[in-house]
Amino acid sequence: MGIDLALVWAVIILFGILMYVIMDGFDLGIGILFPFFKEEHDRNVMMNTVAPVWDGNETWLVLGGAGLLAAFPLAYAVILHAFMLPLIFMLLGLIFRGVAFEFRFKAHETGRHWWDKAFIFGSVCATFFQGVTLGGFIQGIPVVDGNYTGGTLGWLTPFSVFTGLGLLVAYGLLGSTWLVLKTHGELHDRMRSLARPLTWTLLGVIVIISIWTPLTHPDIAQRWFSLPNLFWFAPVPILVALTAWYLLRCLGREPHGGPFILTLVLIFLGYSGLGISVWPNIIPPDISIWQASGPPQSQGFTLVGALLIIPMILGYTGWSYYVFRGKVSVDDGYH
Template identity: 50%
Template sequence: MTGLAYWLPVVWAIILVAAIAIYVVLDGFDLGIGMLFVVVPETRYRDVMVNTIAPVWDGNETWMVLGGAVLYGVFPGAYATLLPALYVPIVLMLLALVFRGVAFEFRVLTRTTIWHRLWDLGFMLGSAIAAFCQGAILAGVIQGVPVTDGAFSGKALDWLTPFSVLCGLSVMCGYALLGATWLIWRTTGSLEQACRLWSMVLAGGLFIAIVAVSLWTPMLHAPYLKRWTDWPRMIFVAPVPILVVALGSAFLRGIRQAHSLTPFLCVLGWFFLCLSGLAITIWPYAVPPNLSLWDVSSPPSSQLFQLVGTAIMLPIVLVYTVFSYRVFRGKVTEADAYH
């Protein structure tokens, strides 16, 4: 296979991975802040936490929509195979995202009633369920789905395994850490100091989770193991664990020296390395371990048409995203209000 038929799916795979990575960056700390409500009972602190994300949170799901559109339009074979296998966690995730969005707004309108606490609980649970489901969905893709004649041939709960539970809990821990380090960057006073303590605990949990998932993943399928053990393929993955440890050292130094932005950037680096390692591990499968990118991709003409539209719209979305975060930069205090 040569020419456009070969390279277009590769380009689209890069765009898909980039969309997932940007979504994790933007919505990860958003969901993490919701989960951190469990350790922040005071309404005044919860309001500050929410106000750090209130101006920008609506646009964070844009990148999830882009990922779904790419899967549907460019890799329809993967879309048709993976969705039936992952209907349950996908539907749960979407319901949780909808409910947390409603809770986000209604908690302000019911500030003086018992409903305020209930909406806070809904925001917290919606964030936690969405984060867990995203980890479980990722695990479902990595561990593979049974395919017969190009179609899913398994059961509705095949995705629910010890590995998917581990990945779900790992993503919850990682998002909570992103939220805590975001608050270190964006808040002041006692809330910032508390976030530094929570970050240390959550970083330890995430590091253990990264090690556990990294050791488990190569054992799922023989091609995965070859990526990590065969020469020269191991050249591509060998730097990942080294960089994880290096970022961990920088993270601890940033926390101890009271840096504001360094811990957040280090955690983003951890997520980038994890996604990179997973992408290298499962390449070139779209539906491991049976269907490659080229097996499930749409015709080159269709991919090229969509690529033109994406090339026009994607820079606009990126510029708007950067602009909105720049406008609402800086520390947020109890004196500030968004709603």
């Protein structure tokens, strides 16, 4: 029995996207939270918590895109065609965020506020259009004979806009709980207070999307609510409720790492729910990973490289986070 290369590559791409959402999500979240903190020393600490690691986090986005091209060229072509504009806006946001990140530390105090604004704009823009792309993807992509048949603005719908706003909340919660982990004193306490309403808001977003999606997509409703699927998938919403409850309880104490870990669990459960809704279609609503699969020779050749590179990425990522572990303060840096 041979290896199902399409399935292996689907798992790799899903893993890469999840790692990107988790690891780039909290530093984008810091940019989203910037407008709530006006003091220069607070903003310096917030940026210093991710300064050593932020650019490496985007490696996972490159892995996901390159893997899609190598393993599922049809999906790569259709998805890029369908979401060309939001992906361009997302990349522009990432460019603004990256340039602002580097130049802010070198700017004079009189001009630093411009780079702060660019950092906020880049973070919000990149996050919002990631969410819009996700929403458009869940809604489905019209394809005839392997070609995208929708319009230039086919991705722009009330649902996709809502998912864009929802992702802002999710990344904001990731950023706040990351700063609960990495800071102390007044900034730590303010982040803990901010994380509580963000948790409630994200829980509301999850509930709305969980209702909206099956109401507008009968095939997704059939998948979730038919028997025996209902019994298999019921743990996902139950675990979401339990995780959110424990996160709120943890924030009411003297938390450090707990809220961030619980937020990661909440993000993973939401990601799993979306995966259940569309699997195994890589171009919703009806083109599966096997239908969009590239030649086995190409998948096998690139898989060798992926299996060599992914452990290296995990290794240097883990090492960098280990080296820069601990709290960050204005005067002392890491300690």
